[in-house]
Amino acid sequence: MGKREQQIFRDTLINMGLVNEEQLEIALKEQQNTGDRLGDILVRLEFISREALTKALASHFGLIPINLKEYNPPKKVVNLVPAAVARRYKLLPLKLENEILTIALADPLDFLSLDNLEKTIGYKINPVLAKEQDMESKLTQHYGVSEETLSTLVTEISESNLSIAGLEGESIEETGEDAPIIKFVSMLILEAFKARASDIHVEPLINRLRMRYRIDGILHEIQAPPKKIQPSVLSRIKLLAGMKIEEKRLPQDGRILVTIMGKTLDLRVSALPSIHGESIVMRILDKSSLLLGLGELGFIEEDQKKWSEVIKTTNGIILVTGPTGSGKTTSLYAVLNELNTPDKKIITVEDPVEYQLSGINQVPVNPQIDLTFANALRSILRQAPDVILVGEIRDTETAEIAVRAALTGHLVFSTLHTNDSASALTRLIDMGVKPFLVSSSVQAILAQRLVRTICKKCIENYQPPVEILKMIEQEMGAEILKTATFKKGRGCEQCNNSGYKGRLGIYELLVMSEKIRDLVLEQIVSRKIRDLARQEGMKLLREDGWIKVCRGITTAEEVISNTQSDVVDVEE
Incomplete structure (x- = not known):
């Protein structure tokens, strides 16, 4: 946030009676040390609630609330904003009409950062307000997992209590340059467990790799890696399931044993050849649910x-x-x-x-x-x-x-x-x-x-x-x-x-x-x-x-x- 924007922000908060000068100064000093967003700091310090801040700023800036679940923007519109920017500011392009790009924001605090985005993309922006939980699922649906994101999964999975074994229960080691792929497959299974999914679907399409969880009987599309690393992802799953990696012409069945936080899951894996690659389904047998x-x-x-x-x-x-x-x-x-x-x-x-x-x-x-x-x-x-x-x-x-x-x-x-x-x-x-x-x-x-x-x-x-x-x-x-x-x-x-x-x-x-x-x-x-x-x-x-x-x-x-x-x- 630039100096002019920061001053507007400070004046807005004070004029609306949300914080006082002393609280704002404390938050600004904290921001200098951490680099976090000012609004997040104010909430963290309990100077203001997130709900009050969101509601007041949305009203002040004239942001119209929408139901993001009703929108399905075309890919060419989504691609106007880079994935890294969309994730950082939790925003999603919705439609482009008359050189005006309508963008949904999850946080009104990001309204003041849109000037820079307008200059970057070359369109005037019309911001609207969406629920944060809706934004998370939409970002996953439209942006998926970028190549640079894969490396960040290493830390996330390493900190989770998850171990995976192959068909006979042996440990599958992580080695060298394949580690990000290994971590990604582990994350795929871990997130399925957290989401209470009964099945994981990995489906090669003509120009992308689609991944879906079946939760309570309904399929939900989730984040997926780039198409070009599809062979590595499929090979990793087949290796874990005890399948022949080189066999891509015939259907195969396998099994993966997974222990997550002390809970044992049995994954029954099916690989089916298709014209764009092998379609893999992992059925999760949660023993406790039986x-x-x-x-x-x-x-x-x-x-x-x-x-x-x-x-x-x-x-x-x-x-x-x-x-x-x-x-x-x-x-x-x-x-x-x-x-x-x-x-x-x-x-x-x-x-x-x-x-x-x-x-x-x-x-x-x-x-x-x-x-x-x-x-x-x-x-x-x-x-x-x-x-x-x-x-x-x-x-x-x-x-x-x-x-x-x-x-x-x-x-x-x-x-x-x-x-x-x-x-x-x-x-x-x-x-x-x-x-x-x-x-x-x-x-x-x-x-x-x-x-x-x-x-x-x-x-x-x-x-x-x-x-x-x-x-x-x-x-x-x-x-x-x-x-x-x-x-x-x-x-x-x-x-x-x-x-x-x-x-x-x-x-x-x-x-x-x-x-x-x-x-x-x-x-x-x-x-x-x-x-x-x-x-x-x-x-x-x-x-x-x-x-x-x-x-x-x-x-x-x-x-x-x-x-x-x-x-x-x-x-x-």
Whole structure:
């Protein structure tokens, strides 16, 4: 800040009554020693709050507040301001009209530095004000990681408590000129952990390298290094995962073990050749997230009671259904934790074993040596278990063995990929299992989805649109609206301005009755089975979701997007 600007700044602060002369002099002396921005020093010395300073200066300088999330400036406009300048002053170019460049500022204090920027870029500047947390994410999205930034990651990662091992658990050493790349990959994993991401996507595009985290089921683009160091980044990940670095024509799978602050993560890595390079996805298996109790899964009281009773039966098949990523493994591990007592022998066959459970015998599938679900299940039966978990019923052979195990005194848990609970019964028949075997062996089916829950930090009361209220009334009846408490998240730093943080399940629990068994024997279509189950008290996925919307746990948008094919009518 020049002398003239500094004097304007001093006069402004004093005239507005934000600080006095003595406080300002103390701050100016501190600035001479540290070189920090004057406003930051005033806040640090507690002469003024950040909120008061921002609000007063924005008003004084006539800065109009905007919602930065609504803007997506074109690359040619963003490139008018160098990345280093944008990051230093936390600003983002938005649009260029009639030789006037509109720039969003996160801090009104930077208003006084725009004169120099105007001279540098050659355009008159129209400043507007944006929230700082919005600015951080936008800067990451539009500027990514520059080459000079990579070297600064070394210090950041060195100070974090992170260690990475390869497939067999050996330490991967950092050497020589590759150290910045090594540190960058470590940062990529560390930041994914901090962001609660379930997957890391590294995607080569025609002119850039795109990186994204999947958080609570939604993909978010993050900072990425320059395209020209793409080969080094991909090679580093493949090395850690135990893959063949020189093989770029065939898909490969690998594994990375990561310890962050004493917490062990298991990353399952997939490399897929594409026309612009290998696309890599790292799925993060957070072992602690799989150790939930039944009460933490999100069941409503009625369904939790039914589920707790049905899993304690002594024999039969209990299925959990849903698409990939719907939380089936978490639900089944919660069941195993509940049943894991000294008087029971429990054996699982999984692909992969996602968490090692104390007191339970777990068998990993290995197709390379013909250890399939079916072959493992045959051997498991000779071990005289009480409870068996089959990770997934993928074929007729596995289905038939599981059914026969259930009919010979074993309690079998497994998963299927069906949209609802009733469809699981017809799926088994379609796979070749005889209807009388399905009818007599299956005890219950739990269909599920995951919906995002409202952030507890920024949750607030909310009145949904009339269309949503009408939809709930049509599908659930008017009574539920009388006691409904609708909530939403306004967005904050804790939830990355999404309004959501965390997920829980919505469920559809079908418990077999004699009437339903009869319909299965008659090979009646799944819709008829579903209708009968509803008459007997089953709640559909969508209905369970509406209950949680009316309790202020999630939002209507989440329920609708996850149950689009599950529309119901209360008069059915």
